[in-house]
Amino acid sequence: xxxxxxxxxxxxxxxxxxxxxxxxxxxxxxxxxxxxxxxxxxxxxxxxxxxxxxxxxxxxxxxxxxxxxxxxxxxxxxxxxxxxxxxxxxxxxxxxxxxxxxxxxxxxxxxxxxxxxxxxxxxxxxxxxxxxxxxxxxxxxxxxxxxxxxxxxxxxxxxxxxxxxxxxxxxxxxxxxxxxxxxxxxxxxxxxxxxxxxxxxxxxxxxxxxxxxxxxxxxxxxxxxxxxxxxxxxxxxxxxxxxxxxxxxxxxxxxxxxxxxxxxxxxxxxxxxxxxxxxxxxxxxxxxxxxxxxxxxxxxxxxxxxxxxxxxxxxxxxxxxxxxxxxxxxxxxxxxxxxxxxxxx
Amino acid sequence: xxxxxxxxxxxxxxxxxxxxxxxxxxxxxxxxxxxxxxxxxxxxxxxxxxxxxxxxxxxxxxxxxxxxxxxxxxxxxxxxxxxxxxxxxxxxxxxxxxxxxxxxxxxxxxxxxxxxxxxxxxxxxxxxxxxxxxxxxxxxxxxxxxxxxxxxxxxxxxxxxxxxxxxxxxxxxxxxxxxxxxxxxxxxxxxxxxxxxxxxxxxxxxxxxxxxxxxxxxxxxxxxxxxxxxxxxxxxxxxxxxxxxxxxxxxxxxxxxxxxxxxxxxxxxxxxxxxxxxxxxxxxxxxxxxxxxxxxxxxxxxxxxxxxxxxxxxxxxxxxxxxxxxxxxxxxxxxxxxxxxxxxxxxxxxxxxxxxxxxxxxxxxxxxxxxxxxxxx
Amino acid sequence: xxxxxxxxxxxxxxxxxxxxxxxxxxxxxxxxxxxxxxxxxxxxxxxxxxxxxxxxxxxxxxxxxxxxxxxxxxxxxxxxxxxxxxxxxxxxxxxxxxxxxxxxxxxxxxxxxxxxxxxxxxxxxxxxxxxxxxxxxxxxxxxxxxxxxxxxxxxxxxxxxxxxxxxxxxxxxxxxxxxxxxxxxxxxxxxxxxxxxxxxxxxxxxxxxxxxxxxxxxxxxxxxxxxxxxxxxxxxxxxxxxxxxxxxxxxxxxxxxxxxxxxxxxxxxxxxxxxxx
Numbered sequence: 001x002x003x004x005x006x007x008x009x010x011x012x013x014x015x016x017x018x019x020x021x022x023x024x025x026x027x028x029x030x031x032x033x034x035x036x037x038x039x040x041x042x043x044x045x046x047x048x049x050x051x052x053x054x055x056x057x058x059x060x061x062x063x064x065x066x067x068x069x070x071x072x073x074x075x076x077x078x079x080x081x082x083x084x085x086x087x088x089x090x091x092x093x094x095x096x097x098x099x100x101x102x103x104x105x106x107x108x109x110x111x112x113x114x115x116x117x118x119x120x121x122x123x124x125x126x127x128x129x130x131x132x133x134x135x136x137x138x139x140x141x142x143x144x145x146x147x148x149x150x151x152x153x154x155x156x157x158x159x160x161x162x163x164x165x166x167x168x169x170x171x172x173x174x175x176x177x178x179x180x181x182x183x184x185x186x187x188x189x190x191x192x193x194x195x196x197x198x199x200x201x202x203x204x205x206x207x208x209x210x211x212x213x214x215x216x217x218x219x220x221x222x223x224x225x226x227x228x229x230x231x232x233x234x235x236x237x238x239x240x241x242x243x244x245x246x247x248x249x250x251x252x253x254x255x256x257x258x259x260x261x262x263x264x265x266x267x268x269x270x271x272x273x274x275x276x277x278x279x280x281x282x283x284x285x286x287x288x289x290x291x292x293x294x295x296x297x298x299x300x301x302x303x304x305x306x307x308x309x310x311x312x313x314x315x316x317x318x319x320x321x322x323x324x325x326x327x328x329x330x331x332x333x334x335x336x337x338x339x340x341x342x343x344x345x
Numbered sequence: 346x347x348x349x350x351x352x353x354x355x356x357x358x359x360x361x362x363x364x365x366x367x368x369x370x371x372x373x374x375x376x377x378x379x380x381x382x383x384x385x386x387x388x389x390x391x392x393x394x395x396x397x398x399x400x401x402x403x404x405x406x407x408x409x410x411x412x413x414x415x416x417x418x419x420x421x422x423x424x425x426x427x428x429x430x431x432x433x434x435x436x437x438x439x440x441x442x443x444x445x446x447x448x449x450x451x452x453x454x455x456x457x458x459x460x461x462x463x464x465x466x467x468x469x470x471x472x473x474x475x476x477x478x479x480x481x482x483x484x485x486x487x488x489x490x491x492x493x494x495x496x497x498x499x500x501x502x503x504x505x506x507x508x509x510x511x512x513x514x515x516x517x518x519x520x521x522x523x524x525x526x527x528x529x530x531x532x533x534x535x536x537x538x539x540x541x542x543x544x545x546x547x548x549x550x551x552x553x554x555x556x557x558x559x560x561x562x563x564x565x566x567x568x569x570x571x572x573x574x575x576x577x578x579x580x581x582x583x584x585x586x587x588x589x590x591x592x593x594x595x596x597x598x599x600x601x602x603x604x605x606x607x608x609x610x611x612x613x614x615x616x617x618x619x620x621x622x623x624x625x626x627x628x629x630x631x632x633x634x635x636x637x638x639x640x641x642x643x644x645x646x647x648x649x650x651x652x653x654x655x656x657x658x659x660x661x662x663x664x665x666x667x668x669x670x671x672x673x674x675x676x677x678x679x680x681x682x683x684x685x686x687x688x689x690x691x692x693x694x695x696x697x698x699x700x701x702x703x704x705x706x707x708x709x710x711x712x713x714x715x716x717x718x719x720x721x722x
Numbered sequence: 723x724x725x726x727x728x729x730x731x732x733x734x735x736x737x738x739x740x741x742x743x744x745x746x747x748x749x750x751x752x753x754x755x756x757x758x759x760x761x762x763x764x765x766x767x768x769x770x771x772x773x774x775x776x777x778x779x780x781x782x783x784x785x786x787x788x789x790x791x792x793x794x795x796x797x798x799x800x801x802x803x804x805x806x807x808x809x810x811x812x813x814x815x816x817x818x819x820x821x822x823x824x825x826x827x828x829x830x831x832x833x834x835x836x837x838x839x840x841x842x843x844x845x846x847x848x849x850x851x852x853x854x855x856x857x858x859x860x861x862x863x864x865x866x867x868x869x870x871x872x873x874x875x876x877x878x879x880x881x882x883x884x885x886x887x888x889x890x891x892x893x894x895x896x897x898x899x900x901x902x903x904x905x906x907x908x909x910x911x912x913x914x915x916x917x918x919x920x921x922x923x924x925x926x927x928x929x930x931x932x933x934x935x936x937x938x939x940x941x942x943x944x945x946x947x948x949x950x951x952x953x954x955x956x957x958x959x960x961x962x963x964x965x966x967x968x969x970x971x972x973x974x975x976x977x978x979x980x981x982x983x984x985x986x987x988x989x990x991x992x993x994x995x996x997x998x999x
Contacts, residue, residue: 074948
């Protein structure tokens with residue numbers, strides 16, 4: 001500004017001041033100022049309601065009672081694999097709640113989680129849920145079991161196993177259920193036949209959303225004839241009045257969900273509250289909250305009977321049926337699904 | 346009108362300039378006197394715009410000096426030279442009103458507001474834009490825009506005004522009128538001015554002196570009369586108006602070509618026996634029947650009428666002269682001549698000349714020696 | 723008579739082609755743009771104004787909108803200053819590699835925004851090429867600054883792309899005239915160049931800002947998507963949609979739709995005003 005023209009100088013100076021005022025007023029600050037007692041939770045998609053409605057408030061109240069301090073929570077929800085990738089890339093999580101153990105193993109390998117995470121109660125598993133099939137009202141395709149989804153012409157929505165833990169559970173559930181049936185019918189588990197069924201079902205998949213939650217939203221908008229998902233999702237949808245029917249297959253898997261503390265960048269004071277929170281997840285209070293939120297407790301089967309919405313399952317099985325996650329992942333997800341089913345499409 | 350030589354406003358001394366490997370200007374020397382209008386005339390690519398840009402400081406010469414009133418300004422950037430440039434497009438600031446455009450140079454010089462307003466009023470009066478002072482350039486006609494550009498350049502009293510083809514953007518009718526207006530205005534304010542143009546008519550009408558530029562060199566500087574009537578080079582002769590050019594030899598104070606010999610009326614600094622050229626304008630050739638050629642015409646040669654055509658106000662003839670293997674010459678004649686001495690194709694005539702110019706053959710036009718006659722309009 | 727009729731069709735607005743083409747235009751736009759947009763409004767207000775307002779005024783929704791606007795604002799400021807500078811340099815000087823730079827600046831247009839986000843993570847993430855050297859408490863990724871960086875990357879060519887052609891076609895003699903009249907480079911830029919670019923600058927800024935506010939693909943990767951901390955409006959909409967809270971998603975979507983309507987209205991009407999003065 002070399003003009004002595006007062007008007008121009010004044011106007012530009014005024015606008016400069018105005019600009020600075022606007023800018024400083026605009027600097028972004030979080031809704032709740034994260035202090036030492038803020039816990040950042042990255043969780044797989046369906047954890048949201050249970051955590052936010054029950055677990056967070058009751059833990060905060062408990063901590064306040066015992067330590068006289070406020071605890072605040074920030075959380076982010078996505079497919080289990082997505083959450084894991086975010087954390088491995090450096091997302092600032094303190095606690096991760098995941099759908100599958102394999103994701104924890106990846107974080108252990110990346111050095112973010114202690115190797116002895118299984119030393120926690122219940123081998124680090126905080127809750128579980130069954131896998132069910134959701135269909136349109138009246139069950140027009142007469143679906144009673146996973147194998148019915150192999151019928152030609154059925155349009156199935158199935159989350160993407162690349163990003164969703166729930167999708168991997170679902171594949172294990174279909175495959176395991178078929179093995180169990182052939183075992184009970186012929187006395188021998190027929191893996192060839194199970195692969196065939198899985199392949200036929202997969203051929204009916206019309207959409208693979210990124211997470212169980214996305215799959216549900218898609219199904220809710222009227223897309224597809226059937227959806228394989230967590231029992232919890234079915235209950236929530238029915239409670240919300242969505243016109244769906246929940247089919248509980250005779251044999252289905254119980255998914256088990258681990259919670260871990262992310263050690264990276266953890267300050268001592270934060271470690272204290274992070275571990276306190278993780279351990280709280282196995283308390284009776286928290287387990288009751290999970291059951292209220294339509295998960296199943298890992299500590300007490302009696303608790304599960306307190307929620308009438310939870311279905312009776314004839315032949316539940318879990319990951320141990322496959323010899324643990326390591327083998328299940330290698331044999332079923334990678335070798336059978338990745339190698340024989342997906343590639344055959 | 347010869348300018349006062351003791352009163353030099355702008356001098357350009359030995360200026361050369363190349364862009365990359367292309368030599369645009371070589372050894373340019375000239376002066377502009379107080380109150381004088383100098384017009385650079387040249388074809389596009391002759392380097393005339395570069396001269397203007399070097400004077401204004403928008404371009405730096407590779408060598409040579411630019412001097413304003415005995416002050417060497419060669420090293421100064423454009424903004425410290427204070428020249429007034431009138432661009433071909435006028436370059437008026439589109440977001441400023443007429444007033445603000447004119448006041449801009451004064452505001453940059455931090456003149457008191459009162460002085461600025463007074464000077465702006467004065468200039469608006471000078472260029473007759475009283476009714477348009479609040480308007481923006483896009484609301485003005487071409488002529489009005491040009492006047493704003495001049496007023497804007499005059500505001501800060503420049504040492505020289507530089508006009509870059511200022512009439513190029515206007516149509517022919519307005520052009521003639523504005524040329525006249527601008528010349529009157531410049532004569533009134535007496536600011537030394539340099540114009541560049543490619544239009545010979547414009548150069549002759551506007552300039553106190555005309556500099557003819559060819560391929561980065563000044564061929565001739567002189568009054569309009571001098572450059573037209575007494576061209577120093579073949580280029581000047583043919584660039585300004587049409588001319589017949591004949592090759593020959595200078596011998597015994599005469600120009601000889603074939604059997605013809607022309608007595609020189611003015612002394613010329615040419616070596617005896619050196620090659621020379623005769624330049625004759627088409628209107629300076631007089632045709633008579635061979636027996637009728639009067640004494641006061643120097644006889645060039647006899648020949649035959651090849652073609653006669655009427656071109657409005659005058660008659661245009663092609664005459665084949667008996668020089669060497671025969672050369673064709675262009676002749677124009679006014680109605681008085683055609684009435685008194687009518688000719689038809691095939692008739693034999695004698696060609697006499699009244700005004701002519703003999704110039705050395707070693708012009709930079711090179712390679713023209715074997716062309717006997719050049720006729721350029 | 724018949725000659726009269728045919729001439730009537732083309733005078734006094736009786737040209738039948740005009741209303742037909744306008745109707746055709748609207749019919750094309752209806753399923754492609756207008757109906758999808760109106761469905762946002764219909765669902766946004768389906769449970770009444772009150773629940774719309776309630777959904778819009780949750781702390782997380784307000785924060786998301788504010789975060790989007792603030793990060794977009796800073797990205798716009800940066801890209802405007804940069805775009806102006808780059809356009810000036812590239813329009814005024816010709817040098818070896820000039821075209822390469824223009825191409826480089828334009829690259830983000832064609833890069834999927836998710837790739838942009840991923841690229842930023844690979845560079846600035848805690849394990850990234852440069853990010854690994856940052857102390858733990860000054861990490862950029864997963865903070866609002868990461869969102870600004872992502873917005874800058876994604877909208878990089880916009881302001882430049884609007885300003886550059888104007889500057890290139892601008893009459894050079896305007897600046898030269900200013901110089902011969904005694905102006906410094908800065909005075910010329912401020913009083914002559916900048917005013918001529920006013921329309922382009924405002925246009926470039928609004929485009930950049932609008933594009934930033936709507937950015938999703940890169941933000942979701944670099945922001946951490948923590949509601950109330952690093953969740954922008956588009957992330958909020960997506961999260962709410964995935965949680966089945968269509969109303970909450972729609973409320974914020976309505977705000978963004980209205981916002982872009984306003985932006986482009988300004989763009990449209992201000993352009994005339996800025997260009998003509």
